[in-house]
Structure formats: C-alpha cells, structure tokens
Amino acid sequence: MRGRSALLVFLVLAACASASGAGARTDGLIAFWNDDPVPSIWAVRPDGSGRVSLLRTSQNAKRARISPDRKWVAFDGAPPGKPAMSDFEIQIVRRDGSGRRTLTRSAAPNMDAQWSPDGALLSFTRAPAFDWTKAWTWSIGRDGTHLRRIARGQFGRWSPDGTKLALDTPTPTSQGDIFIVDADGTNRRLVLASPQLDQPADWSPDGTKILFTRYNSTGPGSTVYVVNVDGTGLRKLARGLAGTWSPDGTQIVYTTDFPGRVFVMRSDGSHKRRVGRVVGAEPDWR
Numbered sequence: 001m002r003g004r005s006a007l008l009v010f011l012v013l014a015a016c017a018s019a020s021g022a023g024a025r026t027d028g029l030i031a032f033w034n035d036d037p038v039p040s041i042w043a044v045r046p047d048g049s050g051r052v053s054l055l056r057t058s059q060n061a062k063r064a065r066i067s068p069d070r071k072w073v074a075f076d077g078a079p080p081g082k083p084a085m086s087d088f089e090i091q092i093v094r095r096d097g098s099g100r101r102t103l104t105r106s107a108a109p110n111m112d113a114q115w116s117p118d119g120a121l122l123s124f125t126r127a128p129a130f131d132w133t134k135a136w137t138w139s140i141g142r143d144g145t146h147l148r149r150i151a152r153g154q155f156g157r158w159s160p161d162g163t164k165l166a167l168d169t170p171t172p173t174s175q176g177d178i179f180i181v182d183a184d185g186t187n188r189r190l191v192l193a194s195p196q197l198d199q200p201a202d203w204s205p206d207g208t209k210i211l212f213t214r215y216n217s218t219g220p221g222s223t224v225y226v227v228n229v230d231g232t233g234l235r236k237l238a239r240g241l242a243g244t245w246s247p248d249g250t251q252i253v254y255t256t257d258f259p260g261r262v263f264v265m266r267s268d269g270s271h272k273r274r275v276g277r278v279v280g281a282e283p284d285w286r
Contacts, residue, residue, distance in 0.1 A: 028247050031064040031073060032280030034259055039084070041075060043095070046246070046253070046264055046285065048276020055097055059084040066286040067115050071095060072142075074113035074122055079105075090124050092142065103144040110138075112155055117162040121146075125154040133170045151185040157200045158183075160207045166191065166200040166229075168212075174198075178212060180229065191231050198225075201242035204267075205249040209233070213242045224254050226267075237269035243283040253283045 029043045031054065041055040041064040055061055060077040067074065072094055078087045079102040088109035093100040104110040108128045115122055120142060126149075127135035137156035140147045150156065153169035154176075163183055168176035175197035181188045192198060197215040201224075204211070210229060215222045224238045240260065243253035245267065253264050259281035265272040 028285055029066060029070065030243075030253055030262065030275065030278075030283050030285045031066050032259075032262060032278065032283040033062050033064050033075070034280045035060075036279075039077070041073060042278075042280065044262075044275060044278055046251075046275060048274075048278060051276070051278070053097075054095055055093055055100075060088070061091075063112050063282050065113055065115055065284050066095075067092075068117060068119040068286070070286060072119075074115060076109075076111040076113060076124070090122060090140065092122075101144070103140050103142070104147070114156060114158060116158050117160060123150065123156040123158065123165060125156070127154065132176075137165060137167050149185075150183070151181045151188065153179060153181075155199050155201075157202055157210070159203050160205055166203065166210050168197065168199050175215075175217060178210065178227070191229060192227050192234065199242075202244040203229075204245055205247065211242045211245060211252060224252070224269075235269070238263070238265060238272065241282070244285045246285050251285075253285045255281065255283060 031043045033041050039057050039061045041061055043054055044051040054073050061075050063076055065074045072092050074092045076088045076090055078084055079089050088111050089102050090104045090110050090113045091102050108126050110124050110126050112125045113122045121139045123139045125135050126138050132154055135154035136152050137150045153167035156165040156167040164180050166180050168178055171177050177193045178191040178198050179188050180191055196217045199213045202211045209226050211226050213222050214225050222241055224240055224242045225236055227234045240254050240256045245252055251264050252267055255262055262275040262278040262280055262283050263272055
C-alpha cells in the first residue's frame, strides 16, 4: 500500500509540475515608451507588476530596446540640448538612467535601434526626410565607432545567431516586402511578398520564424503575423502591432494600437491577456 501511495503522490506532483510549466511565463522584462504625461521609457514584468521608469525626459524618447545583458537600453530621440522632435539619433542609457550617450549624428533621422545578439553592435534605420521608401539599414558599435551602411530597407532585425538581418524593402509591386540579408548586406533573398507593407518585428529565438506587422493598404488597421524564414507557414495571430517574442519563445508581446494596450499571447496566437493596465508603444521583451 505504501508503494501505491508513493506512486500516487508522485503522479500528482508530476501533473502539477506539468500544469505549472504549461502556464504563462512571467520572467524577463518588457520595455516600452509612452509620451503621457512626458516622454518616458518604462519597463514592467510580463504579469504587469514592478513597473519602473528607465528614462524621463523633456525630449522625444522612442523605441526602447534592452541590451542582451539587460544593463543598457537603446532608443532614438533628440539628444540632450536639442528641442524635442527636432532630431532623431540613436542613444543608449543604463537601466538606472545614468550614462546616457548619443551614438549617431546625422542630418537624416536615425531610428529603431536593435542590439545584435552579442551586444557589440546596434542596427538602425536611416530615412532621409522620414521617407521610408528611401531608407537604409545601418549598424554602429555600442561605443559609437564602426558606422556602416548595410542594406536598403528598414526595420532590420537580427537573427538569433547574429549572421543575418530581416528587413522590409519597397518593390514595384509592394509597399514593403520582407527580405533576409547577411549581416554584411550581401545575399539578399525574398521571404514574403504582398501588396501591403509588411514590417519585421522579431525572429523567434530558435531562428525558424519571423514575427511581423502587416499594415492595411486600403484603410486603417494592422495585423500581427508570423511566417517561417523560408516563406511558408504564414499565420495571422492578432489584430494590432507586433512586439517581440518572449526570451523562451513560448509567448509574444504586442499592442492593440499605437500607442495602445499591451498584450501577451502564446506563440500560436491563443490565450491573449493584457499586461496589467499598461499603455505604451513598441514593446520589447528581454
């Protein structure tokens, strides 16, 4: 009897552990930006708790991205000493708000900084006069050196191994198709073509899928999609704007609007839930 009782206890504990593992993960941090009441960058736990301000400024500060070691935050906005919205340069700041540095300086706006997986480089979009049809993806070292133009297109997203970038580029038949290029800009190949503007948001941690936002070309609205890197397996996940995968690849963060309510869902689009009462833009889960 004692053997059967021990077996029963073991099976119950195993079932509880399995159920717990199937639940929502709450590790990591979600960074986002908001202009209300002042331009600010925030971080919050995936369950909506522990909200903390990373940077508050009288200038624009947008598109926050946490470094792989979680010690720094990259963003774009007007550097210190310049009027708000007068410039967009790539900057970094420590998570405690210290050590703010401006990495780029150019007449053209520089936006959408993205850390390479090893944290040594940041890719970004440079779009003359905010004309995204003429945008190029660039990279720069985290110390502001080694500025390099990589490839035509915008919203470059690093593959998990750092060897490739997904980006979107206008074509004669589309506002923006998704391509993959090597990290040096060579070997461009088409992943997905559509008449709409498709904007890459993130690679899955296993490197097999690309998360992206598809914008409605005939009216307002956008949709979160995922596609395999070979262009197969296109799947609609939610209405809204894509954020990023969770570090373990089981979930995805996104927003319902711009800026909008921040939501988390499983990677297959199920079990959507709001992250507390957070309202923000372009969330990044790291």
